Amino acid sequence: MANSPRVRFAPSPTGYLHVGGARTALFNWLFARHERGTFILRVEDTDVERNKPELVDGILAGLKWLGLNWDEGPYFQSQRLPLYNQAAESLLASGAAYLCYCPPERYGGGDANEAEEIKEAEEVKEKPGGIRRVMRCSCRDGRPTSADQKPAIRFRILLGATTEFEDAVFGRREIANDEIEDFVLLRSAKPGQEAGLPTYQLGAVVDDIEMRITHVIRGADHLSNTPKQVLLYRALGAAPPVFAHVPLILGADRTRLSKRHGATSVSSYADEGFLPEAFRNFLALMGWSSGEDIEFLRTDELIGRFSLAGVSRTNAVFDRAKLEWFNVQYLQKLPIEELLPHVQHELERAGLWQAEWGTARHEWFARTVDLLRPRTRLLPNFSTWGRAFFSDVFDYDAQAREKFWKDERLPELLGKLADALDALPDWNHDACDHALRDLAAAAGVKAGLLINATRVAIVGQAVAPPLFDTMLALGKERVVGRLRRSLPALVSR
RNA sequence: GGCCCCGUGGUGCAACGGUUAGCACAUCACCCUUUCAAGGUGGAAAUACGGGUUCGAUUCCCGUCGGGGCUACCA
Numbered sequence: 310m311a312n313s314p315r316v317r318f319a320p321s322p323t324g325y326l327h328v329g330g331a332r333t334a335l336f337n338w339l340f341a342r343h344e345r346g347t348f349i350l351r352v353e354d355t356d357v358e359r360n361k362p363e364l365v366d367g368i369l370a371g372l373k374w375l376g377l378n379w380d381e382g383p384y385f386q387s388q389r390l391p392l393y394n395q396a397a398e399s400l401l402a403s404g405a406a407y408l409c410y411c412p413p414e415r416y417g418g419g420d421a422n423e424a425e426e427i428k429e430a431e432e433v434k435e436k437p438g439g440i441r442r443v444m445r446c447s448c449r450d451g452r453p454t455s456a457d458q459k460p461a462i463r464f465r466i467l468l469g470a471t472t473e474f475e476d477a478v479f480g481r482r483e484i485a486n487d488e489i490e491d492f493v494l495l496r497s498a499k500p501g502q503e504a505g506l507p508t509y510q511l512g513a514v515v516d517d518i519e520m521r522i523t524h525v526i527r528g529a530d531h532l533s534n535t536p537k538q539v540l541l542y543r544a545l546g547a548a549p550p551v552f553a554h555v556p557l558i559l560g561a562d563r564t565r566l567s568k569r570h571g572a573t574s575v576s577s578y579a580d581e582g583f584l585p586e587a588f589r590n591f592l593a594l595m596g597w598s599s600g601e602d603i604e605f606l607r608t609d610e611l612i613g614r615f616s617l618a619g620v621s622r623t624n625a626v627f628d629r630a631k632l633e634w635f636n637v638q639y640l641q642k643l644p645i646e647e648l649l650p651h652v653q654h655e656l657e658r659a660g661l662w663q664a665e666w667g668t669a670r671h672e673w674f675a676r677t678v679d680l681l682r683p684r685t686r687l688l689p690n691f692s693t694w695g696r697a698f699f700s701d702v703f704d705y706d707a708q709a710r711e712k713f714w715k716d717e718r719l720p721e722l723l724g725k726l727a728d729a730l731d732a733l734p735d736w737n738h739d740a741c742d743h744a745l746r747d748l749a750a751a752a753g754v755k756a757g758l759l760i761n762a763t764r765v766a767i768v769g770q771a772v773a774p775p776l777f778d779t780m781l782a783l784g785k786e787r788v789v790g791r792l793r794r795s796l797p798a799l800v801s802r
Numbered sequence: 803g804g805c806c807c808c809g810u811g812g813u814g815c816a817a818c819g820g821u822u823a824g825c826a827c828a829u830c831a832c833c834c835u836u837u838c839a840a841g842g843u844g845g846a847a848a849u850a851c852g853g854g855u856u857c858g859a860u861u862c863c864c865g866u867c868g869g870g871g872c873u874a875c876c877a
Contacts, residue, residue, distance in 0.1 A: 321877050356876055409875085461875050479807070488805055488873090496875040509877045533806060533872035556808080556870090563869055591814095594826090598815050602825040621808095621815075624870060628813045631827045641840070684839045694838095713837080760836040772838040 314346030314523045318372075318379070319513065321353040322364040325574040326371035328627060329528060329558045329566055332592045336555055337526045338377045339593065339615040349520055350382035353513070355506050357387075371575035376585050376608070384520075386512050393507035396515045396545060397462045397495045405544035406494055408460035445491050461505060462495040464541065472536040477524075477553035477617040484536045492537055510534065514541040522550050526617070529554040529624075553617045556596045557624045566627060582688030583632065584651060587639040591632045595625045605638055633686055640685050645675050652678050652691050659692035661699045677782045680774045697768040698782060701791075705798060709771035713761040720799045722752055722759060723766060727792035736785040738777045745776075766795035 318334040320326065326334075341348035350372070354360050369383065386393075400406035445466075466489050473483040496505040507515070517525060532554045542549040560570035572578065578588055586608055594604060598621065599614040606614070640648065656662040666674035681695045697703040729744045745763070749756040760776050767788050773779055780788050 319877090323877070353877065359876065411875095463875090482806090484806075490873080493875045505875075508875065513877085528871095529807075530871055531877090534877095554807095559870075561813085565870080594814065596814090600816070602816075604815080604826055623808055623815095625815090626813060628827070631814065634827055637840080683841095686839090709837090755836090757836045764837065770837090774838090776836065 314344045315521055316341050316524050316526055317349040317351050317522055319351045319353050320368050322361055323359045326368045327573045331575045332595055333528055334377050335592050339612055342612045343615045347380045350379035351384045354387045355512050374579045374585055393511050393515050394504050400544055406462050406464050409463045410458055410460050459498040461493050461497040463491045464494050466491050472539055474539045477551055478620045479554055510537055514538050518547045524551045526553045529556050555620055558595055559624050559626050583636050584639045587635040591635045596621050637686050640682050645679050655688040655691050661692055680778055680782055694770045694772055703769045705769045709765045712771055713765050719762050720796055723792055727789050731789045741777045741780045767791045
């Protein structure tokens with residue numbers, strides 16, 4: 310186990326779990342499961358101002374719904390502060406870092422745009438033909454201007470050198486140190502604070518070292534940060550892990566996915582009634598491919614095939630239509646017993662669930678779900694248009710009435726059909742079939758007229774499984790009763 | 803603006819110097835059919851552009867264009 314890979318997913322509670330984060334988590338999880346390694350969850354909550362602790366539960370719930378179980382954690386960086394302080398101290402001691410007394414406002418006080426303006430206004434370094442940037446703190450190893458001023462700790466970038474690292478997806482990377490700013494490690498302490506809080510760079514690297522992370526699999530938006538972290542690893546006397554940056558997921562307009570693009574949170578897809586495994590399958594294929602033509606891959610198959618070598622370098626556009634296709638496939642192809650718990654959950658949610666369907670009438674329940682599922686796209690379909698299969702309380706769909714209850718002979722015909730069905734000695738598919746067709750023939754109407762009208766009468770919908778299968782699922786009593794009950798409504802139109 | 807990354811049909815991927823450029827979603831047509839799906843068959847649809855290198859470029863190099871990322875005491 311000494312060489313067993315250790316990976317982590319490190320969300321920060323500044324928002325909900327979105328599809329991009331979920332995909333990153335999935336890749337880490339697939340990698341860990343494939344390699345029989347360890348998947349660690351770490352919450353990066355060092356930005357007290359933007360943090361929303363209540364979001365943590367939502368993120369964990371999203372991961373659980375997706376089935377991405379973690380082996381260690383969740384760890385919270387906010388509870389590991391001494392670690393980062395110690396690391397900062399040791400970097401200070403070794404000269405790899407220095408105290409910076411520049412007032413934070415000088416850099417814009419946390420706002421990128423404002424910072425940009427200040428950089429343009431206040432010359433610190435001018436690039437050839439470029440704009441002015443604050444690359445180094447002008448007070449390197451400076452002194453406080455007043456007694457109570459607290460310093461930030463910055464990393465000292467060695468100019469003139471080149472930093473390189475190997476990325477499992479993007480290959481060899483090299484960057485001139487002159488392009489890297491003296492980034493902050495520890496923020497300056499606020500009044501009343503003993504020490505400052507770590508920034509992302511410090512927190513991530515210290516924890517990745519301490520947690521013995523072997524592979525850092527994360528979004529490509531971190532590619533540009535990686536040289537800083539490589540430098541940090543070395544300054545802390547640790548060997549950098551393998552980095553694997555995965556391409557980003559974009560909206561249909563090819564810009565970064567945001568609320569503007571509609572549903573982007575994992576929980577919204579859970580709420581809509583997607584199956585977690587379908588979602589996993591879909592997500593796995595965004596930025597990764599097994600190289601084969603088949604796309605319907607159950608989770609154990611994904612685990613068996615996953616490798617970093619299959620990860621793409623191109624950003625991908627989120628395509629909801631394809632997600633739905635996967636969901637339909639899973640609704641259709643899953644062994645029925647695997648689907649049942651999801652349908653049960655949906656019926657419970659809709660207040661339609663009856664305990665006996667899990668016990669004495671389990672077989673009926675399984676058969677009925679099996680009958681309905683070819684026509685479902687999302688779980689709620691079972692309780693919306695499939696409602697009449699699970700409840701005697703349902704409405705006649707307006708469009709269905711409009712379309713199939715036009716003929717004025719219908720009240721009489723359906724009344725007769727009810728009688729004929731009621732008189733049937735045996736209740737089976739063919740008996741119902743014959744009863745209906747005989748009646749149609751005797752009345753001189755097409756069987757389709759009765760079939761369509763009856764469907765509306767017994768399930769309230771124009772869309773339903775084949776009629777005689779539906780009759781069997783409902784049972785004689787319900788079918789005859791519903792037929793007779795529909796007569797007034799039929800007449801009234 | 804600077805630095806970096808990416809660029810195969812509308813979308814997700816395959817082809818990692820030699821294929822009639824493959825698969826899937828979406829789309830169109832047809833088949834199946836009592837509704838609606840699912841399913842089946844077939845069609846339309848791509849190597850961003852311009853230069854090289856090579857016997858031969860989707861593939862390698864350069865430029866242009868397009869998109870993305872980073873450029874915070876955010877992560």
